[in-house]
Amino acid sequence: NAGVTQTPKFRILKIGQSMTLQCAQDMNHNYMYWYRQDPGMGLKLIYYSVGAGITDKGEVPNGYNVSRSTTEDFPLRLELAAPSQTSVYFCASSYSSSLTGAFFGQGTRLTVV
Amino acid sequence: AQSVTQLDSHVSVSEGTPVLLRCNYSSSYSPSLFWYVQHPNKGLQLLLKYTSAATLVKGINGFEAEFKKSETSFHLTKPSAHMSDAAEYFCVVSTTDSWGKLQFGAGTQVVVTP
Numbered sequence: 001n002a003g004v005t006q007t008p009k010f011r012i013l014k015i016g017q018s019m020t021l022q023c024a025q026d027m028n029h030n031y032m033y034w035y036r037q038d039p040g041m042g043l044k045l046i047y048y049s050v051g052a053g054i055t056d057k058g059e060v061p062n063g064y065n066v067s068r069s070t071t072e073d074f075p076l077r078l079e080l081a082a083p084s085q086t087s088v089y090f091c092a093s094s095y096s097s098s099l100t101g102a103f104f105g106q107g108t109r110l111t112v113v
Numbered sequence: 114a115q116s117v118t119q120l121d122s123h124v125s126v127s128e129g130t131p132v133l134l135r136c137n138y139s140s141s142y143s144p145s146l147f148w149y150v151q152h153p154n155k156g157l158q159l160l161l162k163y164t165s166a167a168t169l170v171k172g173i174n175g176f177e178a179e180f181k182k183s184e185t186s187f188h189l190t191k192p193s194a195h196m197s198d199a200a201e202y203f204c205v206v207s208t209t210d211s212w213g214k215l216q217f218g219a220g221t222q223v224v225v226t227p
Contacts, residue, residue, distance in 0.1 A: 031212065031213045033213075033214065033215070035215075035217075040122070040219060040220070041219060042203060042217035042218055042219045042220055043157075043203070043215070043217040044217075045214055045215070048212060048213075048214055050212050056212075058214065090156065090157065092157075092215075094213045096213065100162075101145075101147045101149075101159045101162050101205075101207075101215075102159075102213065102215060103159075104149075104156045104157040104158075105156055106155065106156040107155075107156055
């Protein structure tokens with residue numbers, strides 16, 4: 001069981017560069033999420049998707065974009081990296097809207113210098 | 114709207130003694146509540162969940178939590194701490210109107226001393 005797979009695990013970007021964080025799940029979950037984790041702040045929701053072709057903003061969407069062309073994949077795009085985007089990013093998926101909790105990937109540690 | 118407050122940012126316990134992590138929540142609708150654990154440089158693992166069934170919920174690794182609606186609390190306990198319990202713990206709330214979006218508390222760092 002792969003669960004939720006994120007790539008890469010680590011990345012260093014220069015200010016202004018772009019990159020895509022990949023997320024894939026093999027559990028046929030409709031709901032997928034991107035969170036960022038900053039020290040002492042818990043996790044904040046960036047974007048979420050309730051199914052292929054449907055995405056919406058979370059609490060902290062500025063500077064990010066997402067797409068959901070398939071049920072399995074939910075990539076997160078950073079267009080112009082800024083130091084404020086230095087964080088650990090977690091992708092998650094869930095089967096139902098709220099009752100089951102979510103399965104998390106191992107995270108991507110991103111540093112913008 | 115929903116929110117979560119974890120009342121302690123750090124908890125230090127001796128191995129073999131009880132652990133108590135406190136969590137209060139606020140929710141406009143009937144909440145689902147969760148505790149997640151994160152070991153250093155790891156992802157998040159679901160410890161247990163409350164979804165309107167029994168108010169005392171048992172999870173993995175000997176943890177349990179009690180949902181108290183009158184106190185809007187969902188405290189996590191374990192009778193006897195183990196060294197492997199050293200980690201960060203997150204109390205999380207979700208509601209049926211929120212598309213499964215999870216609202217996280219700020220986390221409680223647990224240190225276990227020999």
